[in-house]
Amino acid sequence: DFGILMACYSFLVFFVISQLLLLSSAEEERELNKTCPPSFPPCGNLSQFIFPFTNQTHPECGLMVVDNCNEPVQRIRLGKAGPFYNILNIAQDVSITLEDQVFQSHLNERSCESFKNLSLPSSSSLSFEIKSNLSLFRCTHKLEKKLTSFNSTCNNSSFIYYNHPDEALPSILPPNCSLIQLPVNKTRKSGDLFNMLTSVFSLQVVVDRVCWECRWRWGQCQRCNDCHKKRGRCHIDDKGNFQCENERTGIKIYVRY
Protein backbone atom coordinates (compact mmCIF):
# COMPACT_ATOMS: atom_id res chain seq x y z
CA ASP A 1 0.00 0.00 0.00
CA PHE A 2 1.53 3.29 -1.13
CA GLY A 3 0.02 5.27 1.80
CA ILE A 4 1.64 3.05 4.44
CA LEU A 5 4.91 3.05 2.52
CA MET A 6 4.95 6.86 2.47
CA ALA A 7 4.15 7.02 6.17
CA CYS A 8 7.04 4.63 6.95
CA TYR A 9 9.31 6.60 4.70
CA SER A 10 8.33 9.90 6.37
CA PHE A 11 8.89 8.38 9.78
CA LEU A 12 12.31 7.10 8.73
CA VAL A 13 13.31 10.54 7.44
CA PHE A 14 12.03 12.14 10.64
CA PHE A 15 13.94 9.59 12.75
CA VAL A 16 17.20 10.12 10.88
CA ILE A 17 16.93 13.90 11.11
CA SER A 18 16.15 13.89 14.83
CA GLN A 19 19.12 11.56 15.47
CA LEU A 20 21.31 13.95 13.52
CA LEU A 21 20.05 16.84 15.63
CA LEU A 22 20.69 14.97 18.92
CA LEU A 23 24.14 14.04 17.73
CA SER A 24 25.11 17.56 16.72
CA SER A 25 23.78 18.93 20.00
CA ALA A 26 25.98 16.58 22.06
CA GLU A 27 28.87 17.27 19.72
CA GLU A 28 28.41 20.97 20.21
CA GLU A 29 28.36 20.63 23.98
CA ARG A 30 31.57 18.59 23.91
CA GLU A 31 33.07 21.18 21.62
CA LEU A 32 32.18 23.97 24.04
CA ASN A 33 33.46 21.99 27.02
CA LYS A 34 36.68 21.49 25.14
CA THR A 35 37.05 25.17 24.29
CA CYS A 36 36.50 26.55 27.79
CA PRO A 37 39.11 25.53 30.37
CA PRO A 38 37.93 25.28 33.98
CA SER A 39 40.56 27.78 35.14
CA PHE A 40 43.20 30.13 33.84
CA PRO A 41 46.85 30.12 34.89
CA PRO A 42 48.47 32.87 36.99
CA CYS A 43 48.91 36.11 35.04
CA GLY A 44 51.69 38.42 36.27
CA ASN A 45 50.97 39.21 39.92
CA LEU A 46 47.53 37.62 39.79
CA SER A 47 47.14 34.02 40.89
CA GLN A 48 45.00 31.50 39.01
CA PHE A 49 41.45 32.65 38.27
CA ILE A 50 38.17 31.23 36.97
CA PHE A 51 34.95 32.39 35.33
CA PRO A 52 33.70 35.20 35.07
CA PHE A 53 37.32 36.15 34.36
CA THR A 54 39.15 34.79 31.36
CA ASN A 55 42.36 35.39 29.44
CA GLN A 56 43.16 36.61 25.95
CA THR A 57 43.52 33.07 24.61
CA HIS A 58 39.83 32.37 25.36
CA PRO A 59 37.97 35.68 25.24
CA GLU A 60 34.67 33.83 24.67
CA CYS A 61 35.03 31.87 27.93
CA GLY A 62 34.26 34.66 30.37
CA LEU A 63 32.85 38.13 30.78
CA MET A 64 36.10 40.01 31.58
CA VAL A 65 39.45 39.49 29.89
CA VAL A 66 42.64 39.86 31.94
CA ASP A 67 45.80 40.66 29.98
CA ASN A 68 49.25 42.31 30.11
CA CYS A 69 50.55 39.22 31.95
CA ASN A 70 54.12 40.08 30.99
CA GLU A 71 53.90 43.71 32.07
CA PRO A 72 54.56 44.98 35.62
CA VAL A 73 50.85 45.75 36.10
CA GLN A 74 48.01 43.65 34.68
CA ARG A 75 44.98 45.01 32.95
CA ILE A 76 41.30 44.01 32.86
CA ARG A 77 38.52 44.89 30.50
CA LEU A 78 35.22 45.32 32.33
CA GLY A 79 32.83 43.63 29.92
CA LYS A 80 33.20 42.79 26.23
CA ALA A 81 33.46 46.42 25.16
CA GLY A 82 33.99 48.07 28.51
CA PRO A 83 36.82 50.28 29.80
CA PHE A 84 40.27 48.95 30.72
CA TYR A 85 41.64 49.30 34.26
CA ASN A 86 44.84 48.24 35.96
CA ILE A 87 44.03 45.25 38.14
CA LEU A 88 45.91 44.50 41.37
CA ASN A 89 43.91 41.60 42.78
CA ILE A 90 41.10 39.13 42.18
CA ALA A 91 39.48 37.95 45.43
CA GLN A 92 37.56 34.74 46.19
CA ASP A 93 34.29 36.61 46.66
CA VAL A 94 34.52 37.81 43.03
CA SER A 95 35.64 41.28 43.93
CA ILE A 96 38.54 42.95 42.19
CA THR A 97 41.00 45.63 43.25
CA LEU A 98 41.63 48.20 40.57
CA GLU A 99 43.77 51.27 40.13
CA ASP A 100 42.65 54.32 38.17
CA GLN A 101 45.73 56.38 37.36
CA VAL A 102 43.84 59.19 35.67
CA PHE A 103 41.67 59.61 38.77
CA GLN A 104 44.83 59.61 40.93
CA SER A 105 46.41 62.39 38.89
CA HIS A 106 43.24 64.46 39.20
CA LEU A 107 43.28 63.92 42.97
CA ASN A 108 46.98 64.85 43.16
CA GLU A 109 46.27 68.08 41.29
CA ARG A 110 43.25 68.70 43.54
CA SER A 111 41.38 69.16 40.29
CA CYS A 112 37.63 69.59 40.03
CA GLU A 113 37.88 67.02 37.22
CA SER A 114 38.03 64.45 40.02
CA PHE A 115 34.30 64.70 40.57
CA LYS A 116 33.00 62.55 37.76
CA ASN A 117 31.55 59.06 38.10
CA LEU A 118 33.96 56.26 37.21
CA SER A 119 33.10 54.63 33.96
CA LEU A 120 31.66 51.25 34.97
CA PRO A 121 29.50 49.34 32.51
CA SER A 122 26.21 47.86 33.61
CA SER A 123 24.16 45.21 31.84
CA SER A 124 21.77 42.37 32.55
CA SER A 125 24.64 39.89 32.82
CA LEU A 126 27.33 41.97 34.49
CA SER A 127 27.50 45.00 36.77
CA PHE A 128 29.82 46.47 39.39
CA GLU A 129 29.54 48.09 42.79
CA ILE A 130 32.18 50.30 44.38
CA LYS A 131 32.49 48.57 47.76
CA SER A 132 33.36 51.67 49.72
CA ASN A 133 32.07 54.85 48.14
CA LEU A 134 31.33 58.44 49.03
CA SER A 135 28.26 60.17 47.64
CA LEU A 136 28.72 63.72 46.45
CA PHE A 137 26.24 66.11 44.93
CA ARG A 138 27.14 68.09 41.89
CA CYS A 139 24.75 71.00 41.76
CA THR A 140 24.32 73.59 39.05
CA HIS A 141 23.33 76.22 41.61
CA LYS A 142 24.44 77.12 45.09
CA LEU A 143 21.98 75.38 47.42
CA GLU A 144 19.60 77.81 49.07
CA LYS A 145 18.79 75.41 51.87
CA LYS A 146 22.04 74.40 53.59
CA LEU A 147 22.69 70.69 53.95
CA THR A 148 23.76 70.37 57.57
CA SER A 149 27.36 69.23 58.07
CA PHE A 150 28.03 69.13 54.33
CA ASN A 151 31.02 71.04 52.99
CA SER A 152 31.37 72.33 49.48
CA THR A 153 34.20 72.62 47.01
CA CYS A 154 34.80 73.50 43.35
CA ASN A 155 32.17 76.17 43.61
CA ASN A 156 32.72 77.97 40.32
CA SER A 157 31.06 76.27 37.34
CA SER A 158 29.16 73.82 39.53
CA PHE A 159 28.97 73.22 43.27
CA ILE A 160 30.18 69.97 44.82
CA TYR A 161 28.66 69.08 48.21
CA TYR A 162 29.97 66.26 50.36
CA ASN A 163 29.75 64.84 53.85
CA HIS A 164 31.72 62.32 55.93
CA PRO A 165 31.50 58.81 54.39
CA ASP A 166 29.32 57.27 57.08
CA GLU A 167 26.85 60.14 57.45
CA ALA A 168 23.31 59.69 56.15
CA LEU A 169 22.31 61.35 52.91
CA PRO A 170 19.16 63.36 52.35
CA SER A 171 16.47 60.95 51.18
CA ILE A 172 15.77 63.02 48.10
CA LEU A 173 18.36 64.54 45.81
CA PRO A 174 18.42 68.33 46.25
CA PRO A 175 17.00 70.20 43.22
CA ASN A 176 19.37 70.76 40.27
CA CYS A 177 21.87 68.30 41.71
CA SER A 178 23.17 64.98 40.39
CA LEU A 179 24.64 62.16 42.43
CA ILE A 180 28.29 61.18 42.04
CA GLN A 181 29.69 58.12 43.86
CA LEU A 182 33.45 57.81 44.15
CA PRO A 183 35.73 55.31 45.91
CA VAL A 184 36.70 56.41 49.41
CA ASN A 185 39.21 55.12 51.94
CA LYS A 186 37.33 55.33 55.24
CA THR A 187 40.49 54.96 57.34
CA ARG A 188 41.68 58.36 56.10
CA LYS A 189 39.61 60.59 58.34
CA SER A 190 41.44 63.78 57.48
CA GLY A 191 38.44 65.79 56.36
CA ASP A 192 40.43 66.57 53.21
CA LEU A 193 38.26 65.33 50.37
CA PHE A 194 41.13 64.84 47.91
CA ASN A 195 42.90 62.64 50.44
CA MET A 196 39.79 60.65 51.44
CA LEU A 197 39.03 59.67 47.87
CA THR A 198 41.20 56.86 46.55
CA SER A 199 42.33 55.67 43.14
CA VAL A 200 42.97 52.13 44.47
CA PHE A 201 39.62 50.56 45.23
CA SER A 202 37.60 47.34 45.27
CA LEU A 203 34.64 46.56 43.09
CA GLN A 204 32.13 43.86 43.81
CA VAL A 205 31.45 42.05 40.55
CA VAL A 206 27.77 41.18 40.16
CA VAL A 207 27.15 38.37 37.68
CA ASP A 208 23.63 37.38 36.73
CA ARG A 209 22.63 34.11 38.43
CA VAL A 210 21.81 32.36 35.17
CA CYS A 211 25.29 33.08 33.87
CA TRP A 212 26.87 31.05 36.67
CA GLU A 213 24.84 27.99 35.73
CA CYS A 214 26.48 27.88 32.40
CA ARG A 215 30.09 28.71 32.95
CA TRP A 216 31.01 25.71 30.85
CA ARG A 217 29.22 27.17 27.90
CA TRP A 218 31.28 30.30 27.46
CA GLY A 219 29.82 31.46 30.73
CA GLN A 220 26.40 31.47 29.23
CA CYS A 221 23.26 29.98 30.51
CA GLN A 222 19.77 28.65 30.33
CA ARG A 223 18.82 31.33 27.87
CA CYS A 224 21.73 30.09 25.85
CA ASN A 225 20.67 26.46 26.11
CA ASP A 226 17.23 27.45 24.85
CA CYS A 227 18.91 29.30 22.04
CA HIS A 228 20.97 26.24 21.10
CA LYS A 229 17.85 24.11 21.08
CA LYS A 230 16.43 26.46 18.50
CA ARG A 231 19.61 25.95 16.50
CA GLY A 232 20.65 29.50 17.24
CA ARG A 233 23.99 30.95 18.01
CA CYS A 234 24.18 32.57 21.38
CA HIS A 235 26.52 35.36 22.30
CA ILE A 236 26.91 38.37 24.54
CA ASP A 237 26.74 41.65 22.68
CA ASP A 238 28.80 44.79 23.30
CA LYS A 239 26.35 45.96 25.94
CA GLY A 240 26.65 42.61 27.76
CA ASN A 241 23.17 41.43 26.87
CA PHE A 242 22.40 37.96 25.58
CA GLN A 243 21.60 37.60 21.93
CA CYS A 244 20.38 34.56 20.09
CA GLU A 245 21.38 34.87 16.45
CA ASN A 246 20.63 32.83 13.34
CA GLU A 247 17.70 31.03 14.94
CA ARG A 248 16.72 28.25 12.58
CA THR A 249 14.38 25.33 12.69
CA GLY A 250 16.00 23.06 10.13
CA ILE A 251 19.12 20.94 10.33
CA LYS A 252 21.91 22.71 12.09
CA ILE A 253 24.68 23.96 9.92
CA TYR A 254 27.84 23.53 11.90
CA VAL A 255 29.29 26.89 12.82
CA ARG A 256 32.77 27.16 14.22
CA TYR A 257 32.43 29.79 16.94
Ligand SMILES: *[C@@H]1O[C@H](CO)[C@@H](O)[C@H](O)[C@H]1NC(C)=O
Ligand atom coordinates in the same frame (compact mmCIF):
# COMPACT_ATOMS: atom_id res chain seq x y z
C1 LIG B 1 30.36 19.36 29.81
O1 LIG B 1 30.88 19.71 31.09
C2 LIG B 1 29.92 19.62 32.14
C3 LIG B 1 30.56 20.10 33.41
O2 LIG B 1 31.78 19.45 33.65
C4 LIG B 1 29.44 18.17 32.27
O3 LIG B 1 28.45 18.09 33.29
C5 LIG B 1 28.83 17.72 30.95
O4 LIG B 1 28.46 16.36 31.03
C6 LIG B 1 29.85 17.92 29.81
N1 LIG B 1 29.21 17.58 28.57
C7 LIG B 1 29.77 16.82 27.62
C8 LIG B 1 28.96 16.53 26.41
O5 LIG B 1 30.91 16.40 27.74
Ligand SMILES: *[C@@H]1O[C@H](CO)[C@@H](O)[C@H](O)[C@H]1NC(C)=O
Ligand atom coordinates in the same frame (compact mmCIF):
# COMPACT_ATOMS: atom_id res chain seq x y z
C1 LIG C 1 44.94 31.17 29.01
O1 LIG C 1 44.47 30.02 29.65
C2 LIG C 1 44.72 28.82 28.93
C3 LIG C 1 44.02 27.67 29.64
O2 LIG C 1 44.44 27.51 30.95
C4 LIG C 1 46.23 28.63 28.81
O3 LIG C 1 46.50 27.47 28.09
C5 LIG C 1 46.82 29.84 28.10
O4 LIG C 1 48.23 29.75 28.04
C6 LIG C 1 46.43 31.12 28.81
N1 LIG C 1 46.85 32.27 28.02
C7 LIG C 1 47.55 33.26 28.54
C8 LIG C 1 47.86 34.40 27.60
O5 LIG C 1 47.93 33.26 29.69
Ligand SMILES: *[C@@H]1O[C@H](CO)[C@@H](O)[C@H](O)[C@H]1NC(C)=O
Ligand atom coordinates in the same frame (compact mmCIF):
# COMPACT_ATOMS: atom_id res chain seq x y z
C1 LIG D 1 54.05 42.77 40.71
O1 LIG D 1 55.18 41.94 40.79
C2 LIG D 1 56.39 42.62 40.54
C3 LIG D 1 57.51 41.59 40.51
O2 LIG D 1 57.15 40.43 41.18
C4 LIG D 1 56.62 43.68 41.62
O3 LIG D 1 57.82 44.38 41.37
C5 LIG D 1 55.46 44.65 41.56
O4 LIG D 1 55.56 45.60 42.60
C6 LIG D 1 54.14 43.93 41.68
N1 LIG D 1 53.08 44.87 41.40
C7 LIG D 1 52.06 45.07 42.21
C8 LIG D 1 51.08 46.07 41.76
O5 LIG D 1 51.93 44.48 43.26
Ligand SMILES: *[C@@H]1O[C@H](CO)[C@@H](O)[C@H](O)[C@H]1NC(C)=O
Ligand atom coordinates in the same frame (compact mmCIF):
# COMPACT_ATOMS: atom_id res chain seq x y z
C1 LIG E 1 28.00 52.81 46.74
O1 LIG E 1 27.76 52.06 47.92
C2 LIG E 1 26.39 51.74 48.12
C3 LIG E 1 26.26 51.08 49.47
O2 LIG E 1 27.20 50.07 49.63
C4 LIG E 1 25.91 50.87 46.98
O3 LIG E 1 24.55 50.57 47.14
C5 LIG E 1 26.11 51.60 45.66
O4 LIG E 1 25.75 50.79 44.57
C6 LIG E 1 27.56 52.02 45.51
N1 LIG E 1 27.70 52.85 44.32
C7 LIG E 1 28.38 52.47 43.25
C8 LIG E 1 28.42 53.46 42.12
O5 LIG E 1 28.93 51.39 43.14
Ligand SMILES: *[C@@H]1O[C@H](CO)[C@@H](O)[C@H](O)[C@H]1NC(C)=O
Ligand atom coordinates in the same frame (compact mmCIF):
# COMPACT_ATOMS: atom_id res chain seq x y z
C1 LIG F 1 33.83 78.83 47.36
O1 LIG F 1 34.70 77.99 48.11
C2 LIG F 1 35.65 78.70 48.86
C3 LIG F 1 36.53 77.67 49.53
O2 LIG F 1 36.89 76.68 48.65
C4 LIG F 1 34.93 79.60 49.87
O3 LIG F 1 35.91 80.35 50.56
C5 LIG F 1 33.97 80.51 49.16
O4 LIG F 1 33.21 81.25 50.08
C6 LIG F 1 33.01 79.71 48.28
N1 LIG F 1 32.16 80.61 47.50
C7 LIG F 1 30.88 80.39 47.37
C8 LIG F 1 30.14 81.37 46.51
O5 LIG F 1 30.29 79.47 47.90
Ligand SMILES: *[C@@H]1O[C@H](CO)[C@@H](O)[C@H](O)[C@H]1NC(C)=O
Ligand atom coordinates in the same frame (compact mmCIF):
# COMPACT_ATOMS: atom_id res chain seq x y z
C1 LIG G 1 37.20 76.17 39.98
O1 LIG G 1 38.06 76.79 40.91
C2 LIG G 1 39.15 76.00 41.31
C3 LIG G 1 39.91 76.77 42.37
O2 LIG G 1 39.04 77.17 43.40
C4 LIG G 1 40.01 75.71 40.10
O3 LIG G 1 41.05 74.87 40.48
C5 LIG G 1 39.19 75.01 39.05
O4 LIG G 1 39.91 74.80 37.89
C6 LIG G 1 37.95 75.80 38.72
N1 LIG G 1 37.10 74.99 37.86
C7 LIG G 1 36.50 75.47 36.79
C8 LIG G 1 35.69 74.51 36.02
O5 LIG G 1 36.62 76.62 36.44
Ligand SMILES: *[C@@H]1O[C@H](CO)[C@@H](O)[C@H](O)[C@H]1NC(C)=O
Ligand atom coordinates in the same frame (compact mmCIF):
# COMPACT_ATOMS: atom_id res chain seq x y z
C1 LIG H 1 34.06 70.40 56.67
O1 LIG H 1 34.98 71.40 57.04
C2 LIG H 1 35.23 71.47 58.42
C3 LIG H 1 36.13 72.65 58.66
O2 LIG H 1 37.19 72.69 57.74
C4 LIG H 1 35.85 70.15 58.92
O3 LIG H 1 36.04 70.20 60.30
C5 LIG H 1 34.89 69.00 58.56
O4 LIG H 1 35.49 67.77 58.92
C6 LIG H 1 34.58 69.03 57.10
N1 LIG H 1 33.58 68.04 56.80
C7 LIG H 1 33.76 67.15 55.84
C8 LIG H 1 32.60 66.27 55.56
O5 LIG H 1 34.80 67.03 55.22
Ligand SMILES: *[C@@H]1O[C@H](CO)[C@@H](O)[C@H](O)[C@H]1NC(C)=O
Ligand atom coordinates in the same frame (compact mmCIF):
# COMPACT_ATOMS: atom_id res chain seq x y z
C1 LIG I 1 17.22 74.95 38.91
O1 LIG I 1 17.80 75.44 37.72
C2 LIG I 1 16.95 76.27 36.95
C3 LIG I 1 17.69 76.69 35.68
O2 LIG I 1 18.61 75.72 35.27
C4 LIG I 1 16.57 77.47 37.76
O3 LIG I 1 15.66 78.27 37.02
C5 LIG I 1 15.93 77.05 39.07
O4 LIG I 1 15.68 78.18 39.90
C6 LIG I 1 16.83 76.09 39.82
N1 LIG I 1 16.14 75.61 40.99
C7 LIG I 1 16.67 75.66 42.21
C8 LIG I 1 15.80 75.15 43.33
O5 LIG I 1 17.78 76.10 42.41
Ligand SMILES: *[C@@H]1O[C@H](CO)[C@@H](O)[C@H](O)[C@H]1NC(C)=O
Ligand atom coordinates in the same frame (compact mmCIF):
# COMPACT_ATOMS: atom_id res chain seq x y z
C1 LIG J 1 26.70 58.49 39.00
O1 LIG J 1 26.48 57.15 39.43
C2 LIG J 1 25.35 56.99 40.28
C3 LIG J 1 25.34 55.58 40.79
O2 LIG J 1 25.48 54.67 39.76
C4 LIG J 1 24.09 57.36 39.48
O3 LIG J 1 22.95 57.19 40.30
C5 LIG J 1 24.20 58.79 39.02
O4 LIG J 1 23.09 59.13 38.21
C6 LIG J 1 25.48 59.02 38.22
N1 LIG J 1 25.65 60.45 38.03
C7 LIG J 1 25.91 60.97 36.86
C8 LIG J 1 26.08 62.45 36.81
O5 LIG J 1 25.99 60.31 35.83
Ligand SMILES: *[C@@H]1O[C@H](CO)[C@@H](O)[C@H](O)[C@H]1NC(C)=O
Ligand atom coordinates in the same frame (compact mmCIF):
# COMPACT_ATOMS: atom_id res chain seq x y z
C1 LIG K 1 43.58 53.36 53.19
O1 LIG K 1 44.60 54.29 53.41
C2 LIG K 1 45.60 53.82 54.30
C3 LIG K 1 46.53 54.97 54.59
O2 LIG K 1 46.89 55.64 53.41
C4 LIG K 1 46.28 52.61 53.68
O3 LIG K 1 47.29 52.11 54.55
C5 LIG K 1 45.27 51.53 53.42
O4 LIG K 1 45.85 50.44 52.76
C6 LIG K 1 44.13 52.08 52.58
N1 LIG K 1 43.06 51.09 52.54
C7 LIG K 1 42.56 50.64 51.41
C8 LIG K 1 41.45 49.66 51.54
O5 LIG K 1 42.98 50.99 50.32
